[in-house]
Amino acid sequence: MRCIEEDICCNRTKIFIGRNIIEVLREYIDGKALILRQRVIDPNRIVNILRDRNIYEVVLDGGERDKDISNVMNIVRILYEKGFQRRDHIVAVGGGTLTDVAGFVASIYLRGINLVNIPTTLLGMVDAAIGGKNGVNLGDMKNALGTFYQPSIIVSDLEFLDTLPDEEMVNGMAEVIKYAVVMDRELYTFLKKSYDRFFNRDYDVIEDIVYRSAIDKLSIVKQDPYELKGIRSVLNFGHTIGHAIEVSTKFSISHGKAVAIGMVCESMLGIELGVSPKDILEEVIHMLKLYRLPTNVKELGIDIDRDLALYAVTRDKKSRGAEILMPLPVELGKWDLFRVDIEFVKSVFIKCLG
């Protein structure tokens, strides 16, 4: 088992990564625990470990539709009815949609109750469960409501991935490729030679991917936990256009696939702006293809509401007046933040939509 410890603001976060490591939970949870899990997850693995604690359970369906304020309010009410105090725990067991809801609840209930994340998707392990950003959607605006609130413990038990379909494994790889392209050239090289072993579910490779991603994400979050310094923005590479694709397809395209295409379009944008090298587009497309991710909208085989997509770009959280802050690769594994005219972003997006 690998363990990473990091101080983020005033909190210590511990991440455990390995196979069949869920037992570590026992040491960190006392008092009451609300287990918030996705329906596909067998509750017994967690319940057995916490059986002598005072536990309650809430189940969400899984998927983007769960990221709704009504779920947040239902869970808050249950916490209140059951008399949860600040020292008690929310134990979030599921993918990124669930940890986003759980993080938001944990941050607002009594202005902060202990949060333990147990990601069960690859995307959760490499990105969503780490770093304390959470959010739910508001109509057409992705992650419109949310806070920054750090989990104290994250247990990435790779055994959960045994039941995760390849398609969801691939979704997680979009965020891993994001780290590789904008901040970690070594990871890019590693991914280039590891795709066969990844698809054969070689857990040494998968553990390395989870570990390297966690290190990359923490290295950014600890410098800029509240996304105020223009550093954390790097984690948004591919997301301005990615979120626009999610919204304009009514969330029928997964976050991973939308971000994959977002990275292609935003790489094109960097090249057109003259800040990204010409070969970056090839590198991004090559890697996405190796990991069976889409590289253009046509591959999705679904209609995009273009007006809504373009409108979503203007509502991005990184918009500043008529400009938008965009992290773009300046060489493979390196990035910088640019202020880009929103009309220019839209024009490249239209071209990229084809």
Ligand SMILES: NC(=O)c1ccc[n+]([C@@H]2O[C@H](COP(=O)([O-])OP(=O)(O)OC[C@H]3O[C@@H](n4cnc5c(N)ncnc54)[C@H](O)[C@@H]3O)[C@@H](O)[C@H]2O)c1
């Ligand atoms: N807060 C952050 O920093 C951050 C980072 C990246 C993504 N996100 C968010 O994460 C969400 C995407 O997360 P996701 O891709 O994990 O989606 P998800 O949580 O919807 O999970 C995808 C599907 O896998 C199922 N599933 C979960 N674990 C499983 C398992 N072990 N075996 C079989 N099936 C399983 C779920 O029920 C669901 O149907 C998006 O809403 C995105 O905005 C947040």
Ligand SMILES: O=C(O)C(=O)C[C@@H](O)[C@H](O)[C@H](O)COP(=O)(O)O
């Ligand atoms: O942790 C972050 O910071 C990220 O931006 C990670 C992203 O992968 C994630 O999708 C995040 O939820 C994006 O949210 P946004 O509301 O900042 O766009």
Ligand SMILES: [Zn+2]
């Ligand atoms: Zn993301």
